[in-house]
């Protein structure tokens with residue numbers, strides 16, 4: 161008879177769950193991971209990887225078209241079928257054999273099925289065959305069940321079989337006409353991708369494009385979407401949707417206008433996978449986000465239940481969830497061994513960067529790379545700030561990078577401490593510039609010391625020198 165007692169049980173084998181399990185096993189504990197779909201989670205098959213694969217070829221084509229010599233060598237349009245084919249391979253053709261082998265090599269036990277918490281430290285796993293296996297944890301249960309697309313209560317929307325990020329990321333063909341509801345990160349990226357692949361795209365940007373970012377980021381992306389032929393309807397709200405017998409969708413806006421399309425993509429945010437997790441058995445409410453303390457412990461449960469990644473709503477990004485996973489995995493090991501746990505600010509087991517230094521790249525045209533606070537968020541937090549802006553296109557490295565390079569950079573300085581609390585870079589290929597900014601923000605590097613971090617000439621990193629010069633010594 162198999163022994164189903166482990167030191168740690170992780171529910172959800174997305175990037176976050178995998179990293180928690182790996183970390184505790186590396187620390188000498190035993191771990192089981194429970195997964196109902198594909199090992200690797202949303203990120204691997206329906207989110208980060210396939211969507212970036214959908215965007216990358218068009219970005220390379222745009223880059224070539226901005227350079228004399230290269231431009232002349234580009235003789236055709238984007239090959240949509242080839243892009244979809246490359247995307248398939250980045251989604252591992254929706255097979256998880258590779259990730260399952262990795263789990264085996266890492267010494268993590270896999271239990272396939274729906275995981276439900278039945279009582280403290282006990283998880284029941286019901287497989288596709290209907291058989292339920294009971295697992296018991298000696299030390300901790302970690303929920304890393306992620307999120308799914310939120311479908312708003314728009315009349316007729318659900319019945320119209322809308323696309324969510326999943327259908328967009330795994331599309332087998334390019335719709336002729338696509339309406340996108342929401343212009344946050346998913347909406348902006350998918351509008352960029354499908355416009356480049358050949359769809360006629362309309363974006364209903366009720367709250368503007370990328371409203372969480374610095375305003376210039378949304379303005380630049382809006383402009384380039386429009387240049388690419390996308391209709392961006394700022395302030396527009398869908399009030400009803402209907403799919404007709406011929407398969408076309410009709411999206412009615414507040415005000416009565418109707419837009420007809422082949423598909424409608426809903427991209428208005430996420431909802432946690434906690435509805436069917438047994439939360440009612442431990443006094444929590446199914447469907448709720450799992451609120452955690454600074455140690456990622458589920459505040460309302462007890463000392464054995466943790467939540468990491470999307471499901472705790474701190475930051476809905478893979479790299480940040482994996483950061484939580486490393487800190488949490490190490491803390492669980494330390495507690496199990498009776499060793500000290502340091503969850504004080506920037507401590508070994510803390511997730512301080514979640515509040516102060518979250519990097520993100522939005523892979524639109526132009527790319528938007530940001531870390532830390534926007535000027536608005538820093539102001540709202542009561543910081544005494546100074547905002548420094550610079551035209552990224554006027555840096556030598558950028559003008560070499562592409563003719564007519566358009567971009568902008570902003571740093572937000574906390575004047576009381578003379579450290580940078582936020583940076584936003586907008587421009588082609590700024591993604592790889594971001595980590596320097598992340599180090600400056602997370603390291604709280606004093607501005608006086610940053611003058612000694614000399615950017616190589618002629619690279620786009622010279623933007624750092626220009627921002628410092630504009631700020632003044």
Ligand SMILES: Cc1cc2nc3c(=O)[nH]c(=O)nc-3n(C[C@H](O)[C@H](O)[C@H](O)COP(=O)(O)OP(=O)(O)OC[C@H]3O[C@@H](n4cnc5c(N)ncnc54)[C@H](O)[C@@H]3O)c2cc1C
Pocket residue numbers: 171172173174175176177194195196197198199200201202203204206207208209211212273274275276304305306307325329346433436437468469470471475476477478479480481
């Ligand atoms: C379209 C799109 C693009 C994105 N692009 C990026 C990007 O470029 N960069 C980035 O950093 N982030 C990106 N994100 C966000 C990123 O996908 C998430 O932050 C990340 O997947 C969260 O990881 P996770 O492990 O917490 O959850 P998930 O990846 O959602 O994994 C959770 C796993 O738990 C399983 N599960 C759920 N409930 C149960 C249960 N009861 N029992 C058993 N198993 C269960 C699920 O099947 C799933 O495999 C994107 C998101 C979307 C929607």
Ligand SMILES: NC(=O)c1ccc[n+]([C@@H]2O[C@H](COP(=O)([O-])OP(=O)(O)OC[C@H]3O[C@@H](n4cnc5c(N)ncnc54)[C@H](O)[C@@H]3O)[C@@H](O)[C@H]2O)c1
Pocket residue numbers: 312341342343344345346347349364365366367370371372397398427428429430476477520521522523
């Ligand atoms: N490159 C990346 O890092 C990347 C890419 C995609 C997704 N993600 C992550 O996935 C998460 C989900 O992305 P998302 O775009 O679904 O959510 P989001 O929160 O980024 O954007 C949703 C947008 O929809 C708008 N909205 C809300 N309700 C609406 C309604 N009823 N009608 C019209 N608009 C409405 C909001 O104003 C918001 O701008 C994000 O938190 C993001 O961090 C990251």
